[in-house]
Structures are given as structure tokens and as C-alpha cells.
Amino acid sequence: MKYNQNIKIMQITDKTLVIGVNSQLGGHSPLLVFEDANFEKAVKDGVKRSFRNMGQICNAVNRIYVHKNIFDSYVKAFVEETAKMTIGDGLANPDVDLGPMVDRSGIETAVEHIRDAVEKGAIVKCGGKRPDRPELANGNFFEPTVLVNVTSDMKIMREETFGPVVAIDTFGTIGEAVEKANSTRYGLVSYVYTRNLNTAFIVSEAIDSGSVAVNTVGPDSIYAPYGGRKDSGFGVELSKHGMDQYFQFKHVKIELE
Numbered sequence: 001m002k003y004n005q006n007i008k009i010m011q012i013t014d015k016t017l018v019i020g021v022n023s024q025l026g027g028h029s030p031l032l033v034f035e036d037a038n039f040e041k042a043v044k045d046g047v048k049r050s051f052r053n054m055g056q057i058c059n060a061v062n063r064i065y066v067h068k069n070i071f072d073s074y075v076k077a078f079v080e081e082t083a084k085m086t087i088g089d090g091l092a093n094p095d096v097d098l099g100p101m102v103d104r105s106g107i108e109t110a111v112e113h114i115r116d117a118v119e120k121g122a123i124v125k126c127g128g129k130r131p132d133r134p135e136l137a138n139g140n141f142f143e144p145t146v147l148v149n150v151t152s153d154m155k156i157m158r159e160e161t162f163g164p165v166v167a168i169d170t171f172g173t174i175g176e177a178v179e180k181a182n183s184t185r186y187g188l189v190s191y192v193y194t195r196n197l198n199t200a201f202i203v204s205e206a207i208d209s210g211s212v213a214v215n216t217v218g219p220d221s222i223y224a225p226y227g228g229r230k231d232s233g234f235g236v237e238l239s240k241h242g243m244d245q246y247f248q249f250k251h252v253k254i255e256l257e
Helices: 039-055 071-083 104-119 174-181 197-206 240-246
Strands: 002-004 007-012 015-020 029-033 061-067 123-126 145-148 165-171 189-193 211-214
Touching: 029 039, 029 174, 039 061, 039 071, 039 165, 039 189, 061 071, 061 174, 071 123, 071 145, 071 165, 104 123, 104 145, 104 165, 165 174, 174 197, 189 197, 197 211
Parallel strands: 029 061, 029 189, 061 165, 145 165, 189 211
Antiparallel strands: 002 007, 007 015, 123 145
16 A cells, blocks of 8 residues: 555556545644633633533644733633533533543543643643542543643643643734744644734734634634644545545646647
């Protein structure tokens, strides 16, 4: 079997079968909140995308960068919103916000990222452990966790947690925000909250990720290509562009006399 970029070629007797390969390899999505953003929406959407499905989504928010002028108020509101979330058995009580994680290894990763961050100076603003309630003791439950005072050398800022843990940092300029957003080896989805269309375009062009969602945490659309950059994969799905890798194109040029 021979591999050539994103095309897998298998030699079968005297015929060649060409199969397109599309690899989606996870992410470490940043959320950038600028000073002029719709504050309440940026908070609620940030909580939703950080903890939905217990953070076990490829495009979940792992790290949030907030403009320094609204950082304290954003963290306060974010923690308050997170604390409102309920945890439990969704089959027994469909009204809960969060259920269990898929397996024990997910909890172990979350615990390791929190431990590493705290040892390097991070502060746990809420969560950080398994729930104390006896009825949740036997399941893979974990409290939604918010970390601040984080630095770029922490695992939480470099590795995909794939769990209910989010770190919040600050920035001062557009350049600094973009630099921090691009600081990992991942490039699947980035989220940007601003009311300034100029800022939205500048940041969207500068961020190195397959999708950039501005003022929304719904990054994928049937009509638009969805794929990753860097270590987040290659190839795209959705839209007509998602079909290109399944075709072989031939150019025929004829000059008539």
C-alpha cells in the first residue's frame, strides 16, 4: 500500500484503485473575546461550547483569551454561569445539563491537566474534582472546571483535554490574541467574539485554523467545507469541496485547425 499526501493508492493485480482519505484529528479550540463583544452572549456561548457533552467534542473550547479590560468581569460571569450547571444521569433525569464522561481515561486526562496547571501556578475557580454526591460515585462524572492564571507551558494550553476543563487567559492587542490562538499545533476551529467587523476580518484571516466562527459556537454548515490545519488533519468534509477527493480529474486540450 502506497500513500501519497491525502490519497491512498492500492495496487490490485493490474488495476489501480484510488481512494480519497479525509482525516479529522481533533483540536484545541481557542475562543477570543474582544472588549466590544456582546458580553452576555460571549459568556453563555463560551460555557456552552466548553462543557457541552462534557467537553468531549473535537471543536470544544479548551482555552479562552479575553481582552484585559474585561477579563475580571468575564471570569466572574463565566464561573457563575458554570456553577449553575447540573450533573447527573440523563436517562434518569433528562433535565440535567451534564452527564458522565465516556470512560475513566477521560477523567484521568482531565485530572492530569488540572494537576499540571496547578503545580505551575494556575488557580481553580470552580470544579476540579469528581462530584461529592453519593449517587454519582460509581459513574464517570466530573465537575466542569475553570482555570485562570495560566501560562503557555501548561498542558491545558498545549494539549487537547477532551474533557470538561477550560483555561481562561488574557490579551491586550489583536496581534497578541492571534499569536496566542495560533500557539498550538492544532488548527481545527477558532471562535471570535467582537462587534467590530474590521476586527472580525483581520482576526479570521490571521488565525490558522480550518474554520473561524464569529459570534457563534456553531462552526460547521452543510454548504461550507469543514476540515483542520496543522495537526488537526487534512482534507475537508461537507459542501461540494468535500467530494473533490473522491474524483480523479482529467484535462483534455484540443486545438482545432
